[in-house]
Amino acid sequence: MARSTTQGKAKGKKAYAKAGVDIDLGDQLKRGLKRSLREARRPEVMGTVGGFGGLFDLSKSRYDNPVLVSSVDGVGTKLRLAFDSGKHEIVGQDIVNHCIDDIAVLGAEPLFFLDYIGLGKLEPEVFHKLMKGMSAACRDANCALIGGETAQMGNFYQPGEYDLVGCIVGAVEKKKLLSGKTIKSGDQLIGLASNGLHTNGYTLARKIVFEQKGLKLSSQLPGSRTSVLNALLKPHLNYASLMQKLFRKFNRGATSAKRAGNSIFGAVHITGGGFTGNIPRVLPAKCDAHIRINSWRKLPVFKFLAAEGGVDQDELYEVFNMGIGMVLMVEESAAKSILEDSRKAGIKAYPIGEVTRGSGSVHLVDAI
Amino acid sequence: MARSTTQGKAKGKKAYAKAGVDIDLGDQLKRGLKRSLREARRPEVMGTVGGFGGLFDLSKSRYDNPVLVSSVDGVGTKLRLAFDSGKHEIVGQDIVNHCIDDIAVLGAEPLFFLDYIGLGKLEPEVFHKLMKGMSAACRDANCALIGGETAQMGNFYQPGEYDLVGCIVGAVEKKKLLSGKTIKSGDQLIGLASNGLHTNGYTLARKIVFEQKGLKLSSQLPGSRTSVLNALLKPHLNYASLMQKLFRKFNRGATSAKRAGNSIFGAVHITGGGFTGNIPRVLPAKCDAHIRINSWRKLPVFKFLAAEGGVDQDELYEVFNMGIGMVLMVEESAAKSILEDSRKAGIKAYPIGEVTRGSGSVHLVDAI
Numbered sequence: 053m054a055r056s057t058t059q060g061k062a063k064g065k066k067a068y069a070k071a072g073v074d075i076d077l078g079d080q081l082k083r084g085l086k087r088s089l090r091e092a093r094r095p096e097v098m099g100t101v102g103g104f105g106g107l108f109d110l111s112k113s114r115y116d117n118p119v120l121v122s123s124v125d126g127v128g129t130k131l132r133l134a135f136d137s138g139k140h141e142i143v144g145q146d147i148v149n150h151c152i153d154d155i156a157v158l159g160a161e162p163l164f165f166l167d168y169i170g171l172g173k174l175e176p177e178v179f180h181k182l183m184k185g186m187s188a189a190c191r192d193a194n195c196a197l198i199g200g201e202t203a204q205m206g207n208f209y210q211p212g213e214y215d216l217v218g219c220i221v222g223a224v225e226k227k228k229l230l231s232g233k234t235i236k237s238g239d240q241l242i243g244l245a246s247n248g249l250h251t252n253g254y255t256l257a258r259k260i261v262f263e264q265k266g267l268k269l270s271s272q273l274p275g276s277r278t279s280v281l282n283a284l285l286k287p288h289l290n291y292a293s294l295m296q297k298l299f300r301k302f303n304r305g306a307t308s309a310k311r312a313g314n315s316i317f318g319a320v321h322i323t324g325g326g327f328t329g330n331i332p333r334v335l336p337a338k339c340d341a342h343i344r345i346n347s348w349r350k351l352p353v354f355k356f357l358a359a360e361g362g363v364d365q366d367e368l369y370e371v372f373n374m375g376i377g378m379v380l381m382v383e384e385s386a387a388k389s390i391l392e393d394s395r396k397a398g399i400k401a402y403p404i405g406e407v408t409r410g411s412g413s414v415h416l417v418d419a420i
Numbered sequence: 421m422a423r424s425t426t427q428g429k430a431k432g433k434k435a436y437a438k439a440g441v442d443i444d445l446g447d448q449l450k451r452g453l454k455r456s457l458r459e460a461r462r463p464e465v466m467g468t469v470g471g472f473g474g475l476f477d478l479s480k481s482r483y484d485n486p487v488l489v490s491s492v493d494g495v496g497t498k499l500r501l502a503f504d505s506g507k508h509e510i511v512g513q514d515i516v517n518h519c520i521d522d523i524a525v526l527g528a529e530p531l532f533f534l535d536y537i538g539l540g541k542l543e544p545e546v547f548h549k550l551m552k553g554m555s556a557a558c559r560d561a562n563c564a565l566i567g568g569e570t571a572q573m574g575n576f577y578q579p580g581e582y583d584l585v586g587c588i589v590g591a592v593e594k595k596k597l598l599s600g601k602t603i604k605s606g607d608q609l610i611g612l613a614s615n616g617l618h619t620n621g622y623t624l625a626r627k628i629v630f631e632q633k634g635l636k637l638s639s640q641l642p643g644s645r646t647s648v649l650n651a652l653l654k655p656h657l658n659y660a661s662l663m664q665k666l667f668r669k670f671n672r673g674a675t676s677a678k679r680a681g682n683s684i685f686g687a688v689h690i691t692g693g694g695f696t697g698n699i700p701r702v703l704p705a706k707c708d709a710h711i712r713i714n715s716w717r718k719l720p721v722f723k724f725l726a727a728e729g730g731v732d733q734d735e736l737y738e739v740f741n742m743g744i745g746m747v748l749m750v751e752e753s754a755a756k757s758i759l760e761d762s763r764k765a766g767i768k769a770y771p772i773g774e775v776t777r778g779s780g781s782v783h784l785v786d787a788i
Contacts, residue, residue, distance in 0.1 A: 098487065098597075104689055104701065105523040110478070111485035111594055119466065120488075121473040124534040124587055126571040155473040166492040168536065168585045201585075203494040206623070208583060215576060217536045217569075219492055219587035226479055255574070321472055333472065 088183040092190035092197035094163070106198030108164050110223070117226035121160035123151050124219040129254040133285050135213055136269055140178050143216055144185020145287040150251045150323065151220035152193050153378065156292035157319040157334070159230035159299055159308065160222035162195035169202045171214035182216065185287075193290050195220070227307040228299070232318030232334030232381065234311045239407040240387040241341060244294070245400035246377030248286035248353055252324045253372040257284065257353075260361040274360075276352035283353040291378045294397045295319065301393070302386055315386035322373040329370060331379065331414045340410025343369075344417050348402040350375050369416055381407060456551040460558035460565035462531070474566030476532050478591070485594035489528035491519050492587040498622040501653050503581055504637055508546050511584055512553020513655040518619045518691065519588035520561050521746065524660035525687040525702070527598035527667055527676065528590035530563035537570045539582035550584065553655075561658050563588070595675040596667070600686030600702030600749065602679045607686075607775040608755040609709060612662070613768035614745030616654035616721055620692045621740040625652065628729040642728075644720035651721040659746045662765045663687065669761070670754055683754035690741040697738060699747065699782045708778025711737075712785050716770040718743050737784055749775060 093099075098107035110118065127143045127150075134143045152162045167186055169179070179202065190197040209215065224230075249257055261267050261280055269281040276283060298316060305313025318334045331341045345365075350358075354374050357363070368374060382390055387403060394401035405417070461467075466475035478486065495511045495518075502511045520530045535554055537547070547570065558565040577583065592598075617625055629635050629648055637649040644651060666684060673681025686702045699709045713733075718726070722742050725731070736742060750758055755771060762769035773785070 104525045105489040105491045105528065105590075107526070107597070108488040108490070109485075109594065110488050110591075117477075117479035120476040120478050120531075120589070122476070122532065122534055122567055122587075122589065123473045124536050124567055124569050124585075126536060126538060126569060126573075128571055129573055129576075131573075131576075157472045158475070160473065164488075164490065166490055166587055168492050168494060168587075170494060170538070170583045170585070199490055199492055201492050201494060203496060203583075205494075205497055205583070208497075208499075208577070208581065210576075213576065215538045215571075215573070215583060217492075217538070217585050219490075219534055219536075221488070221490065221589055222473075223478075226477065229475070 085183060088187035089197060092187040092195065094194065094196040097164070097196045097198060106164065106166065108196065108198060113163070113223065115223055115225055118223045119226050119229055121155040121158050121222045121224060122220065123154040124217065125150055125154065126215060126217045127251055129258065130251055131214070131216060132254070132258065133281065137281055137285065139285055140181035141185035142285050142287045144182040145189040146251050147216050147218035148186050148189035148193070148195070149288040149290040151218045152195065152290050152292045153288070153321045154323070155220060155222040156295050157230065157321050158224060159228050160224040161296055162193050162220055162222045162292060164196040164198035164221055165190055166199040166219045168200065168217040169214055170209060171202070171204060172206050172209040172211055174202055174204050178214070189290065193292055227309070228303065230299070230308050230316070230319060233309070233336060234314070235317045235334070235336055235339055235381045235407055237339060237407055237409045238384055239317060239381045240384050240403060241343065241405040241407065242380040242382055242387060242390055242394070243348055243376035243402045243404035244291055244378040244380070244394060245348065245402070246322070246373045246375055247289055248283060248351065250288040250323070250373055250377055256361070256363070256371050257357060260357055264362070265360055273352055273356060275355055289377055289399070291399065294394060294399055295378070297397065298390060298393060302390060315383040316380055316390070317383070318381035320379040322376055322379060326370045326372060326374070327416070328366070328414050332412050335412050337412045338409060339407050340413050340415060341405060341407055342415045342417050343405040345369065345374070346418060347404045348375055365416065376404060379404070453551060456555035457565060460555040460563065462562065462564040465532070465564045465566060474532065474534065476564065476566060481531070481591065483591055483593055486591045487594050487597055489523040489526050489590045489592060490588065491522040492585065493518055493522065494583060494585045495619055496622060497626065498619050499582070499584060500622070500626065501649065505649055505653065507653055508549035509553035510653050510655045512550040513557040514619050515584050515586035516554050516557035516561070516563070517656040517658040519586045520563065520658050520660045521656070521689045522691070523588060523590040524663045525598065525689050526592060527596050528592040529664055530561050530588055530590045530660060532564040532566040532589055533558055534567040534587045536568065536585040537582055538577060539570070539572060540574050540577040540579055542570055542572050546582070557658065561660055595677070596671065598667070598676050598684070598687060601677070601704060602682070603685045603702070603704050603707055603749045603775055605707060605775055605777045606752055607749045608752050608771060609711065609773040609775065610748040610750055610755060610758055610762070611716055611744035611770045611772035612659055612746040612748070612762060613716065613770070614690070614741045614743055615657055616651060616719065618656040618691070618741055618745055624731070624739050625725060628725055633728055641720055641724060643723055657745055657767070659767065662762060662767055663746070665765065666758060666761060670758060683751040684748055684758070685751070686749035688747040690744055690747060694738045694740060694742070695784070696734070696782050700780050703780050705780045706777060707775050708781050708783060709773060709775055710783045710785050711773040713737065713742070714786060715772045716743055733784065744772060747772070
């Protein structure tokens, strides 16, 4: 990690500036970095102490009994699309939003984010694009980009390639922690639309699109008006801002541990594992989830993967989000207003199924 | 990230189990994982909610005004020694202790740690050794191993290789935050001994040892009774437990923002950048640090690198820790008891220099 060295006078440097910059690349990097960091701050961030760690003054936040919710993840093989297209901003947004959505399902608001970029040799343009994407996504989510590390490790990574890792810390008032334990038979499933594959299923999708079908990034995606690149590279959506609004409006109960006063009882981020893998993670053992898989408009990319991939239906819904990035388990009587509020916030939302008595399994139902 | 999928019934799974395990590897991995996670817990960890995020109940901790201190880092090219020797536990300890020491200098105690392992194909034995090292280091530091991700990305990493990233979150009472701002001329520098290179300087060290000198891992390190492997692979030491004790005993002041009642005014983790790069990060602009570089016993590995490396002295102290892993800036009158307490705690400690009026620079002084 020699490259994360700061030499000479570095007092007052932020953790990121310390950790993210190869001083041999000179001020150019630092200027871009400062801009990115200014964009993605919160009042709780204390930036004036030597750069060994990022400082977040939780005492300035309004929590009585904060539970810290943390997650670490990588972008995975979607990175290849950034390597091939040079659109590194997108995967920067991807990693931030993926992490934010992972903790949003527990009721948490994001507080701060740290990134790790591992590569052979740092290229300023790539670094700036990644920073631009990450800081924009953090800013949009009111999340502080508080620290990071760029590790130049010759021979670990191929030229022009890198790995991108994100770590997020959020918080939720203890009594508002969303566990899914109060979900019960009769609850409705609301699906919040994705804009594409987000960050999952790229190994299979690339195999189908490029190997089996011989398409190129610039090819028009069959059945669409857009290119393969645009269809595959859409950045992971951030549902957290909408979800925070919905929780405030529809979960006024004294505690999320009881149904009383609440209308949203669980949330599931449809990430690796799709519907089948993720919904059981919050579904009570005595409930099943029935998903009406024809109840939302499929994006051309999913139609294409379904029609041309030679993948059976179960696997499709296990590998891809199929157009639904987040599922909410809600009180039947509140479903309509939650759908309306989501659409008003600019996120397509569909009633995609319901909860019944069962054994914690997910059923894909063809019928409308 | 398909491999981080959990499928079917996974309710109640911890973030780590969710994120860290390839289900195709079956229960074997999960059993080892559960053991590791049991070892490295804290009472604040809430493990019973669906595995999208790690949960840490900060309301159970004793903080009035907590400042969260976070850091992300990688092991860097020291990993090659683990690849070549199979001693993956060591780099597991390295990443945890490196992160812990980075936040310890701000006065923070570690709360929880998350890891990311990026590789081509997961080998259970490697995974278990890494987990064993990380969980042992977390347990020793009373830090919860709360989450992680193991990303299998074919073609990103060479067979048998991986990257290892750690993210730590700690906390410090706001008024006890150690900024270094009260350091003044006359303060003494206490060096806490390292046991080797820790996690820095391996690119240069490997070049000297293997390329220039043609030694092997099994060769005896000239001037020592140990092998090159043992000398180079020693795990990064954790100074945090000792430092927390010292802060409690020697910093009884109402606030760390004033000298009154305190005797430890600053701490510096000697990591990438060595003495020259790291000390200025906490040294006030009107102070210099004078390091008597003959004031501690050099380990054979540093004697060897100095004698055989053809590296000039300034660079040695800029790339390697040269036997000092942590530097404390302390009140002259307290130096003796701080040295004694450190030695009693089993960490060699030396008076290595002092602070004078100056301009934020570090001076290496040969004279004893």
